[in-house]
Amino acid sequence: MKKRGDYLFVDEENGTYTISLTPELQDDIGTVGYVEFKNDDDVAKGDPIAKLEASKTVLDVPAPLSGKVVAKNTKLEDDPKLLNSANDNENWLVKLTDVDESAFDALKNA
Amino acid sequence: MTSQQQRRQYLIDYLQTERVNELHVKPEPIPDDEAGQRRLLHRLFNLREPVPASRQFIKIQDEYLDHLIHEKPIIQKADLTAIRPKIYLWRGDLTQLAVAAIVNPANSRMLGCFIPNHHCLDNQIHTKAGIQLRLADQQAMGDETVEAVGNAKITPGFNLPAANVIHTVGPVIIHQVTPLRRDLLAKSYRSCMTLATKKGLSEIAFCCISTGEFRFPHDLAAQIAIKTVTDFLRDQPQAPDVIFAVNNETDYELYQQSLERKRS
Known part of the structure; x- marks a missing residue:
């Protein structure tokens, strides 16, 4: 099930929550030239999960939900353009687990 | 006794020599008039890595800047009148405020404005603080080369009357104000308040973040500033007093109308 919060998509499948950028966010920040993941794996809602250096702003992407970062799309470090890809297998940023289901349910439907 | 003229001469010579040695640029001719010399020194400060x-x-720089700053009145919080509990509105030069912290509207590099004699506040703050501030900025940045919009960092104020400078990068408006950019402006105010509260500062003086070179509309920026700060003060009673330090009549009126309306 796909929802949205803080300009991000949160796609839930079997307890794993995949975070990617909404088209509005992609438009707003412009072409991403550099992606730097934060080191902390336990994140609270609002904590930065990655810094994006884009043509129109430098953005700390805030975690849309509290949880544990279990995967980072490190391919983005070499090829940040993948964030703008239409392919869901390559445009994701991080995957979270240990997310409170009611917090997820409270997000808007995508 | 050293005169201000002699100090200026020394500082210009030192900085020009540095540029000759490091960058192999020809020294600029020193103007005869005081205003020209001031501009040249200001320019050399701005360009310095x-x-x-x-x-x-x-x-000598610290003595020079001390005299420079005392050419204009230095304002304390006690000189101001609260417009609402814990909130002050003041029109004037932020760099003359002797308060616990002033807010610097920084750019993403967070090293101060490098454009010679630029009129932005980041430039004025760095020039009057002295070369120590850019070094402190660099130290605060650590390994990072750019700061994300909406975050805040603190440094000492060095030669400024303010004890500290809180640096935040506000959002730049490119074509239009988007919801993200409104949120980021609010985040800048919140980050500054959070940092000042954590440091136990008694007061913080805000400029109108993002409304200069970054083109955020003044009226909307004032609403966001007042709402964010008011909410923060309501939730955190130990937060510092807030001074909205505006530098033009338009902003003064916007803040005054909004703050007085909310009080009634």
């Missing part, structure tokens, strides 16, 4: 200087340079 964050590198240490000699103890003698720092001593």
Whole structure:
């Protein structure tokens, strides 16, 4: 099930929550030239999960939900353009687990 | 006794020599008039990379800036009148405020404005604080080369009357104000308040973040500033007093109308 919060998509499948950028966010920040993941794996809602250096702003992407970062799309470090890809297998940023289901349910439907 | 003219001459010579040695640029001719010399020194400060200087340079620079700052009145919080509990509105030069912290509207590099004689506040703050500020900025940045919009960092104020400077990068408006950019402006105010509260500062003086070179509309920026700060003060009673330090009549009226309306 796909929802949205803080300009991000949160796609839930079997307890794993995949975070990617909404088209509005992609438009707003412009072409991403550099992606730097934060080191902390336990994140609270609002904590930065990655810094994006884009043509129109430098953005700390805030975690849309509290949880544990279990995967980072490190391919983005070499090829940040993948964030703008239409392919869901390559445009994701991080995957979270240990997310409170009611917090997820409270997000808007995508 | 050293005169301000002699100090200026020394500082210009030192900085020009540095540029000749490091960058192999020809020294600029020193103007005869005082205003021209001031502009040249200001320009040399702006262009200087964050590198240490000699103890003698720092001593003379600090004396020079102390005299420069005292050419205009220095304002304390006690000189101001609260417009609402814990909130002050004041029109004037932020760099003359002797408060616990002033907010610097920084750019993403967070090293101060490098454009010679630029009129932005980041430039004025760095020039009057002295070369120590850019070095402190660099130290605060650590390994990072750019700061994300909406975050805040603190440094000492050095030669400024303010004890500290809180640097935040506000959002730039490119074509239009988007919801993200409104949120980021609010985040800048919140980050500054959070940092000032954590440091136990007694007061913080805000400029109108993002409304200069970054083109955020003044009226909307004022609403976001007042709402964010008011909410923060309501939730955190131990937060510092807030001074909205505006530098033009338009902003003064916007803040005054909004703050007085909310009080009634």
